[in-house]
Amino acid sequence: MPDTTTTHDWANDNLQSLQSHILAEEQTHPEATGDFSWILSAIALATKSIANKVRRARIDDVLGEFGETNTHGEAQQKLDLIANDIIKACLGARANIGVLVSEEDEEPMVLRTHAEGGRYAVLFDPLDGSSNIDFSVGVGTIFSILRLEDGHAAKGVDAILHHGARQVAAGYVLFGSSTVFVLTTGNGVNMFVLDQSIGAFVLVESKLQIPTQSRIYSINEANIDSFPDAYRSYLEWAHASNYTSRYIGSMVADVHRTLLKGGVFIYPPTESHPDGKLRLMYEANPMAMIIEEAGGRAIGNHGRILEVEPDSLHQRSVVVMGSPDEVGHVERFLNS
Ligand code: AHM
Ligand code: MG
Numbered sequence: 001m002p003d004t005t006t007t008h009d010w011a012n013d014n015l016q017s018l019q020s021h022i023l024a025e026e027q028t029h030p031e032a033t034g035d036f037s038w039i040l041s042a043i044a045l046a047t048k049s050i051a052n053k054v055r056r057a058r059i060d061d062v063l064g065e066f067g068e069t070n071t072h073g074e075a076q077q078k079l080d081l082i083a084n085d086i087i088k089a090c091l092g093a094r095a096n097i098g099v100l101v102s103e104e105d106e107e108p109m110v111l112r113t114h115a116e117g118g119r120y121a122v123l124f125d126p127l128d129g130s131s132n133i134d135f136s137v138g139v140g141t142i143f144s145i146l147r148l149e150d151g152h153a154a155k156g157v158d159a160i161l162h163h164g165a166r167q168v169a170a171g172y173v174l175f176g177s178s179t180v181f182v183l184t185t186g187n188g189v190n191m192f193v194l195d196q197s198i199g200a201f202v203l204v205e206s207k208l209q210i211p212t213q214s215r216i217y218s219i220n221e222a223n224i225d226s227f228p229d230a231y232r233s234y235l236e237w238a239h240a241s242n243y244t245s246r247y248i249g250s251m252v253a254d255v256h257r258t259l260l261k262g263g264v265f266i267y268p269p270t271e272s273h274p275d276g277k278l279r280l281m282y283e284a285n286p287m288a289m290i291i292e293e294a295g296g297r298a299i300g301n302h303g304r305i306l307e308v309e310p311d312s313l314h315q316r317s318v319v320v321m322g323s324p325d326e327v328g329h330v331e332r333f334l335n336s
Pocket of ligand 1: 074125127128129130131220249250251252254277
């Protein structure tokens with residue numbers, strides 16, 4: 001309950017929606033054009049709609065596989081495609097979005113040239129962890145925003161193949177026991193929760209900081225026999241050091257817990273996924289930007305994830321991200 005006494009600081013402690021937060025941030029940048037509020041309001045609209053579909057999935061009978069595989073040869077769930085269509089419908093109409101890239105589509109969708117106003121590319125995984133959806137486990141949408149340069153339409157995929165440090169914003173929306181929107185525009189990490197009663201994401205925490213250390217590792221340990229030696233040695237050390245294990249198998253949920261509670265989330269190379277399973281440009285990069293902006297670290301096979309120059313849109317990346325000290329422990333084994 002809000003404090004209704006006269007001593008309450010109403011000027012600085014007020015209810016703020018995602019929309020008003022973005023507008024307020026833009027006002028601190030005189031050169032801002034309002035582009036972000038357009039893009040983020042489209043993402044907010046799309047994810048509110050996806051949250052509704054996810055909640056109603058069993059009632060509406062849209063659980064289960066669609067019967068096709070995506071560009072990575074993975075079974076698509078019906079809700080993967082529904083979420084993909086919702087995002088494209090909401091973002092496609094925003095005049096400043098030039099290109100959309102989705103995990104579910106092999107080719108990027110070029111909407112507008114630079115001359116036509118296409119200033120940004122939005123890359124996204126519409127419904128990450130969707131194989132968990134039949135069991136009401138938390139799933140999420142992940143997005144990354146890159147600025148486009150003049151001539152992007154002619155350059156095709158090359159116009160988007162930039163390292164993650166060039167992201168201008170990144171975020172995810174977790175559809176869990178509550179719907180949580182976590183966002184960074186390069187100025188810290190803010191967390192919003194969907195208030196169903198008013199239909200708006202409201203700010204619940206600003207400038208989130210990940211705990212520096214926490215004895216939690218999050219990894220699919222069933223694959224241990226095919227992990228490289230360094231990861232096996234790390235796990236042996238963690239067992240001996242009284243670590244606990246938490247693994248949901250849904251990256252958004254696992255990274256969200258890691259952000260709030262600390263620890264390390266790891267998807268190492270395995271026999272079936274020698275380059276790691278997660279995708280660099282719309283899974284690893286946006287999560288890495290959020291974790292770094294919150295004071296954490298995110299590394300892959302060759303150092304900092306955000307410095308990897310991609311060769312292809314859908315390439316995979318090894319992921320080790322979380323509390324700075326915990327990533328440091330894994331890194332010690334990777335370097336030895
Ligand atoms: P998806 O994009 O097809 O949903 O797959 C990504 C998911 C991540 O959410 C999760 O971290 C990982 O796959 C789990 O993989 P595994 O089942 O091999 O542990
Ligand atoms: Mg995914």
